[in-house]
Amino acid sequence: xxxxxxxxxxxxxxxxxxxxxxxxxxxxxxxxxxxxxxxxxxxxxxxxxxxxxxxxxxxxxxxxxxxxxxxxxxxxxxxxxxxxxxxxxxxxxxxxxxxxxxxxxxxxxxxxxxxxxxxxxxxxxxxxxxxxxxxxxxxxxxxxxxxxxxxxxxxxxxxxxxxxxxxxxxxxxxxxxxxxxxxxxxxxxxxxxxxxxxxxxxxxxxxxxxxxxxxxxxxxxxxxxxxxxxxxxxxxxxxxxxxxxxxxxxxxxxxxxxxxxxxxxxxxxxxxxxxxxxxx
Amino acid sequence: xxxxxxxxxxxxxxxxxxxxxxxxxxxxxxxxxxxxxxxxxxxxxxxxxxxxxxxxxxxxxxxxxxxxxxxxxxxxxxxxxxxxxxxxxxxxxxxxxxxxxxxxxxxxxxxxxxxxxxxxxxxxxxxxxxxxxxxxxxxxxxxxxxxxxxxxxxxxxxxxxxxxxxxxxxxxxxxxxxxxxxxxxxxxxxxxxxxxxxxxxxxxxxxxxxxxxxxxxxxxxxxxxxxxxxxxxxxxxxxxxxxxxxxxxxxxxxxxxxxxxxxxxxxxxxxxxxxxxxxxxxxxxxxxxxxxxxxxxxxxxxxxxxxxxxxxxxxxxxxxxxxxxxxxxxxxxxxxxxxxxx
Numbered sequence: 001x002x003x004x005x006x007x008x009x010x011x012x013x014x015x016x017x018x019x020x021x022x023x024x025x026x027x028x029x030x031x032x033x034x035x036x037x038x039x040x041x042x043x044x045x046x047x048x049x050x051x052x053x054x055x056x057x058x059x060x061x062x063x064x065x066x067x068x069x070x071x072x073x074x075x076x077x078x079x080x081x082x083x084x085x086x087x088x089x090x091x092x093x094x095x096x097x098x099x100x101x102x103x104x105x106x107x108x109x110x111x112x113x114x115x116x117x118x119x120x121x122x123x124x125x126x127x128x129x130x131x132x133x134x135x136x137x138x139x140x141x142x143x144x145x146x147x148x149x150x151x152x153x154x155x156x157x158x159x160x161x162x163x164x165x166x167x168x169x170x171x172x173x174x175x176x177x178x179x180x181x182x183x184x185x186x187x188x189x190x191x192x193x194x195x196x197x198x199x200x201x202x203x204x205x206x207x208x209x210x211x212x213x214x215x216x217x218x219x220x221x222x223x224x225x226x227x228x229x230x231x232x233x234x235x236x237x238x239x240x241x242x243x244x245x246x247x248x249x250x251x252x253x254x255x256x257x258x259x260x261x262x263x264x265x266x267x268x269x270x271x272x273x274x275x276x277x278x279x280x
Numbered sequence: 281x282x283x284x285x286x287x288x289x290x291x292x293x294x295x296x297x298x299x300x301x302x303x304x305x306x307x308x309x310x311x312x313x314x315x316x317x318x319x320x321x322x323x324x325x326x327x328x329x330x331x332x333x334x335x336x337x338x339x340x341x342x343x344x345x346x347x348x349x350x351x352x353x354x355x356x357x358x359x360x361x362x363x364x365x366x367x368x369x370x371x372x373x374x375x376x377x378x379x380x381x382x383x384x385x386x387x388x389x390x391x392x393x394x395x396x397x398x399x400x401x402x403x404x405x406x407x408x409x410x411x412x413x414x415x416x417x418x419x420x421x422x423x424x425x426x427x428x429x430x431x432x433x434x435x436x437x438x439x440x441x442x443x444x445x446x447x448x449x450x451x452x453x454x455x456x457x458x459x460x461x462x463x464x465x466x467x468x469x470x471x472x473x474x475x476x477x478x479x480x481x482x483x484x485x486x487x488x489x490x491x492x493x494x495x496x497x498x499x500x501x502x503x504x505x506x507x508x509x510x511x512x513x514x515x516x517x518x519x520x521x522x523x524x525x526x527x528x529x530x531x532x533x534x535x536x537x538x539x540x541x542x543x544x545x546x547x548x549x550x551x552x553x554x555x556x557x558x559x560x561x562x563x564x565x566x567x568x569x570x571x572x573x574x575x576x577x578x579x580x581x582x583x584x585x586x587x588x589x590x591x592x593x594x595x596x597x598x599x600x601x602x603x604x605x606x607x608x609x610x611x612x613x614x615x616x617x618x619x620x621x622x
Contacts, residue, residue, distance in 0.1 A: 169367060171365065171367035172367050172369065174331050175367040175368075175429075175432075176380070177331075177355065178329060178356045178357070178359055178361040179358075179380055179381035179384065179433075179435075180385060181380070181381075181384040185384045189380070189383075189384070190369050190371075193369075193371035193372075194371055196371075
């Protein structure tokens with residue numbers, strides 16, 4: 001039997017160096033804290049774990065966190081797509097400013113955005129007051145959580161979808177047009193399917209970001225137990241009560257959940273992509 | 281469909297891509313627009329397709345079978361268009377790519393699912409790719425992709441087929457096969473076709489008529505035989521094949537005037553003897569026999585390089601080798617009025 005060759009010669013130098021660095025870096029920055037988390041969890045008994053991680057109040061927080069994140073990511077997928085389309089396809093006065101504004105949610109400290117959004121949407125605020133007249137309450141409700149998550153998730157969708165739109169070959173649209181397709185048919189049958197991978201990954205990133213968001217949400221959410229209390233807040237509450245074990249139990253469940261969701265979306269996207277015979 | 285273009289101009293910023301071009305394309309013809317890059321051939325094709333509009337100038341007019349097209353409305357016309365880089369829909373299978381034009385038809389014109397299947401199957405066998413209907417474009421070779429693109433364009437039964445350098449991105453061998461195939465296809469289904477190319481061989485081999493373009497204008501149009509054997513200008517002669525340039529002094533009417541004489545390599549003769557009639561003295565610098573004809577490079581006493589082509593049997597009969605002193609005689613040559621200098 002031929003010996004298994006571990007070392008393969010590659011035309012690109014630096015494989016050993018970069019892999020070594022990658023493993024070290026990931027271990028220190030990502031895996032070590034996660035291991036600490038796991039060790040906290042494994043020191044608990046099963047009964048302790050379920051009491052901490054699956055009590056009614058915690059379950060309610062999972063539900064509101066996941067649903068609000070999902071709603072926000074979906075809203076961002078639609079409207080972020082429109083923003084990206086507009087920014088790539090057209091040049092207009094003030095284009096640069098608009099382009100920079102998209103990144104603002106990245107840069108703003110989340111607590112600042114949380115406070116500003118709360119002020120705007122509270123019953124006395126600029127948006128809150130007219131909405132209250134219509135009977136819509138945003139601040140201190142689930143709706144408020146979604147608003148905050150939409151705010152922080154927008155750049156993720158725009159920045160992943162825009163390069164994909166830029167890469168679209170204009171000849172594809174012209175070909176569809178010559179074949180008699182209307183603008184809408186061209187968009188829905190040709191362009192959108194080609195942009196789906198980018199859109200999905202933008203959606204995934206916005207969703208993942210929303211699951212873990214804390215700063216911008218806690219001000220506008222009102223944090224009523226069983227109703228508008230997000231999981232991240234519960235973890236912080238437990239920490240403040242020096243209940244480290246409970247905090248790590250909840251964190252572990254959340255981590256496992258997010259990881260499974262991301263993996264599922266990636267798998268789904270990979271299968272779709274491999275059908276087209278492309279790796280993208 | 282007859283296409284009639286009148287006084288079409290198009291400029292991009294300061295660059296004039298088309299300068300007052302008029303052209304008639306007749307029903308069932310395969311016309312090649314031939315020219316170097318920047319000569320305006322692709323712009324003209326895109327204007328016929330409605331992918332671009334001519335400058336709004338008095339007299340600019342496009343007619344399809346006599347009916348005038350509204351040039352103020354942008355947007356593609358329903359024509360078969362084949363792009364150089366295929367422009368296939370990569371999220372669709374070969375089958376769905378070809379069926380696309382049928383599926384997007386308005387409901388009352390759209391064939392049923394069975395009708396679509398039959399039509400696509402017909403086209404697949406036409407392009408000899410029946411077995412790969414389920415593949416995606418990324419799984420095909422360049423030649424296969426371009427055939428799929430052609431089938432997709434033909435699916436809507438267009439009355440005009442426009443091809444923009446369709447074989448430009450392919451290997452030489454595949455290109456040759458495909459252009460012969462295209463010619464046979466056109467003989468079978470004579471759709472009025474316009475082919476843009478910068479490859480003179482391709483144009484000469486495929487087209488019924490060639491329109492040679494230069495700097496936004498039509499330089500000459502005619503059958504392949506006409507443009508090849510009777511070029512009207514030096515540009516056409518140079519563009520359609522290899523040319524040897526001789527500087528000569530006129531005798532007779534314009535005695536003393538300098539002119540340029542152009543002769544194709546196969547219109548020259550090489551021999552060891554001076555013989556009668558004018559001949560150029562030189563030395564053979566290189567002999568190349570790999571190819572359809574033997575090629576002999578001769579350096580004249582004036583230091584100019586001359587390329588001579590002859591059939592292999594003739595080459596064997598005279599048996600000339602590199603380094604020999606020879607005489608080059610011109611059997612046939614052309615002088616163009618534009619080249620006179622006094």
